[in-house]
Amino acid sequence: MDQQPQSSRLVELTSSLSSYVVAGFLALFPIFFLLFTSNPIEINKIALMIVACSLLGLAWIVQIMKKGSVLIRPSTILAALVLFTGTSVLSALATSSNRIDAFSGRTLVMLVMTGFFFFSTTIARRSTTIALSSKSNLFLWAYTFSAGLLGIFVLLQPTGFGLPWFINRSFGVSLPNSITFQTTGSLLLTLFLLISATIAHLTEVFAQKEKLEKTIHSGFFAFFLLASVVTGYFLLPNNEGALIFQPFSSSWSIAMDILKQPKTALIGVGPESYLSAFTQYKPVSLNTTPYWNVRFGSARIEVLQILTTTGIIGLLAFVFFYSSAFRTMFPLRAQTRSLVTIAATLLLYHLVFPATTVSFGILVAILSAICIEKNRQNDQDIIALSLFSVRSRDLYSSFTEQKSERLVRQISVALVSLLVFLGQAWSVLWFERLYRVEVLLQQSYMASVAGDLQKQYDLQAKTIALLPQSDRVRQIFATTNYLIATGIAGKKELSEQDKTTLNALVLQAVQEAKNATALNPLKTQNWETLLSIYQQLIGVVPEAEQWAVAGSVRAIQTDPANAMLRLNLGMLYAQLQDHNQATLLYRQAIELKPNLPGAYFQLSISLQELSRFEEAYQAMVQAQTLAKDPTLQVSEEEIKVIDEQVAALKKVVDDLQKQREAQQAQSQTTGTTSSTPTGTTQQQESSLPSGAIRLPEELGLPEEEAPTGVPTGTNESTPEPVATSPSPEPTPTPAE
Template sequence: MISLAVLYFYLSRNVRAIHESLLQSRIYHLGSIILSIITIIFYFQPFKNVALPQNLAFLKNPGFTPVGSQLDLAILLGFFIIIGIVNILKKGEKTSPLRSIIYHLGSIILPLTALFLTIYSLIKPVGTDVINHVSTLILPPFRLSWFAALEILKNPASAIIGIGPDNFSAIFTRVKDFAYNQSPLWQINSFNVSRSAILQILTETGIFGLLTFGLLIFNAIKQLVKGDHKGSPLQLFLFLYLIICLLIFPPSLILWFLFFILIAELSKIYNLGSNINKQIIDLSDLLPICVGIVIISLGLIGASGYFLGRTYASEYFFKKSIDGIALNNAKLVYDNQRQAIILNPYIERFRSSFAQTNILIANNLALKNKDGKITEQDRQTITQAIQAGISEGKVVVSLNPQKAGNWQSLASIYANIINAAAGADVWTISAFQRAILADPQNPVYRVSLGGVYYSQNKYDDALRFFEQAISLKPDWPNASYNYAWANFQKKNYPQAVNALQATIKLIDPKLNKADYDKALKELEEFKKMLPNEDVQVDQSGEKNQSGSLNLPTPPTTQISPKLELPKEASPEAK
């Protein structure tokens, strides 16, 4: 946003550009044509069956676009189309060379074709993936985005200044409800942005931020409709288009870039039509002030360049670590993730990935000996790797303790070392409980926590959390399946049979035959424990395909005797 503000002041105050309309320059027309051609070409996936080097493999992605996302691409193409249409209408008012007319027609037809293909790519079904039978375009529900904005008004402090940048996901988990769990989006634990950019401003910056943005919009409208140098029809249509986009689409860099470009154009109109007498001040006698301003400006530019350079370098090294995963090179992954964190220690995904890498290293070392007996040197290395993984996981939590996903990641780290480190089971439970507090409507966390108790043969506690998961998501087969097995282990055979029957009713045999047959077979085994009962399988009811049937499985890493970790490894320790 700071960079966009600097761009705004440069464009709106640039003397050379004051009489030139950036929106009508050849750069826009040429950019529109080039982007449209690239979009049309890549829609047909020309590199789908071509062997590309690892660093160019992204060109095979059917959703690839130089803009970043398909939705941003559609917004940008719509912006270009409005410019093209208005320019064609203006050309039609007077005689123009045939070549110019063809040029402008091309600047409309190509973007329209590209926009049609992009919209089709966004709305076409993507099959039975994690989110069943939905389009590629996945947006936060507008209803919950509205509830999130209202939620901040309950507290005076958050109502005034909001919950802070990059904290929308934390408040989204607080306003999720039962209806969300019944939607196809339920497996998405949270969204990082609101459905509406306007609501995002209110949620993260509060009433103060919304009023500031409102003043900016009011000033833009005033420049559009008043005065001798009011905005052109092109600027009016683009302004309305961007306001609609800000109302119905999530915020993005492309959307804000277009908005600031347009605001800069409107500001140039004001500067052009201003009748205020300009005064020339001679600063030749104020040399110290001039030197001070120059030094401060250079210092700010240098500091900005330094931090931006570190940010870019950290992303570069993190990308290299991802390449290392594809090459199955653990050293390349570890070294580059570590370097990325050194350059930018405040990025949660860097820390989270590095934590998982350390735990993976520890697991691989422990699995070298299947009997769980390891050398003293390996034991020390494993201990160091586990401590590093836990430390990184806790740093992620400290960066944003309101995010349930951060607590869930920490819980997963502890869960991976339950059979390797003393006290890890207690820490796992504690971390999952914190995740549930942050995201109380999430059934997955409850099944995960119930699975920890199940693995420890604490079936009463496991049943309690499996039952809570069922109440939150009644049509999730895996919750009922785990509930059935926990009852079976506790020798509650009638309840186990009923729960497994309920599971079978939720599975569609046409789409998930393996799980369906598995559940039927296990039901027969359950029924054998009821010699005097004749239980019929009721296969009626609504079918649901929300993941596969999985029982809790303990981690494969086992070390004997278990490692003794310091108290600082617990989630409560600071």
């Protein structure tokens, strides 16, 4: 130990800082959010993680500089976290289709929280100034504070004065007054936090000896139990917060498909690429469930999520992390009983449900608190390292030898301190770019609400400059450009300036949509954006129809089990008057989802165009039957249209039948054979081979280059206003 009093006080101060930072993190992290980013919850919680980790890192640097040695405290949990994070980094580097996405989500969180655990547990030393007994547990009360606020807002929600009401009144925003808005990002996670607090205080009720302490913990136990029951009620089926999870069977099927390829079996598809894996490998059987048109961004359970995204190596690291956590916790259950119960509850959550940024952050912080409590009782497991060693080969004096060793230690400390500081600076600067983009996206959304299209355009252009490799910001910018263009095109009279601006906006919309597909070609939404823009430009931009078809084909290639994509491509071919190809695609959509009334309806329309009226009648009758199924939620107006079509086709088919009977009677009289009347051609077989789903061979990608401009001139046309969904702008509330 350092004998200098000032140095000892500084070491003691940095040691105390670890406890206060971890406790402050537990008190703030579950409830922390800010409204001036497009995602008010997750991005701001990552920012809080980085701030806490940076404070702990600086404290560690100060401590090793004062001690004159590089200090580490090895543990199985630290080794497991390093291995777990390393597999995520390896998978992100080797397999992810977009590095921006790969290092802005789960992998970034794991890197930061690994540093958080290392710094907080290493600088925590045997302390005389902080003596937390079972009567005054700093970490438990910090956790109780955040969980208590969550419980209060849950209990107030039925009265209409819950968290959204409080935020709206405090900040002048207009969030929907719903229980589904939670600062944890998930009502389910809120429930688990409340349950863990309930169990923790129940443990203290049985452990405490003094009556006052028992009474206090009993009160908190009753409060958290009530809040847990109310939260659980909201999560029941048909209630406001009812859960929607990917079925286990489809999660399992996707994971097994990943294992069929050696590379992805080993290291997965990438930490942030589960959505791409879902669309690529989604089983057709999912189309028979109510979630057939939902794109899930996570597996049913965390084990399958990790197996899919980081492969077998990641799964082994996950198992090692779990076993290390339990081996560390349970020997300490007597000293840290309440923290152990909280950690065990969160570990259970990660086994049964997919992990989130919030759940993983709280879990690592609780494990850090347990290890800090352990370290206060024992400093013997801390190790002082030197990057270099001094070994005398000649007869140096003892003084020279000691001086050399001291110099080597100083160099080691300086070098490690510099590396840690540079690493923290890099992470802060990298995250600052991500954060500024989220702020700009929210500002652009507010500008669009205010009708300031120029400001909206300028702000989104800045996001491109900050993150040019992000397909997400380019997709948003592409949609915004086209929506602004359609607004201009809707004017009754266009000036020359309007025409010039319109052309530039359409061209930029096309180019940004193409850039998004180039940056992340496995993301179905990028191709859907491109085909949507080109579909609106058919008849305006040369070869737009070919690019619309190409975009739709690529979207189908990234999501081959999606019946709606094939239905939409069939409708595109019908728009281009290629009804033969349209009918093939409609039949494919029906094979993928046999209870899709829209596919039967569109199939009937195209068959009518081909004068195959009997087949058209059969398809329309099938659409009519399905439309009456209340679970498919077909509107009354749509049912009325289908009924009218069925009646009209029935009349045509009856007329054809009468013609056939008349021809047969005439043939019996004359002894000749009649030809088949119009509308009785044999049904064309589907292009789908048995047991496989593929694209028709004739649907290859066009070989033409992308259009480089929009035609101009005195007779130029302008695109019709887009009748599509609103732009995927950032919203002030998180997506459920």
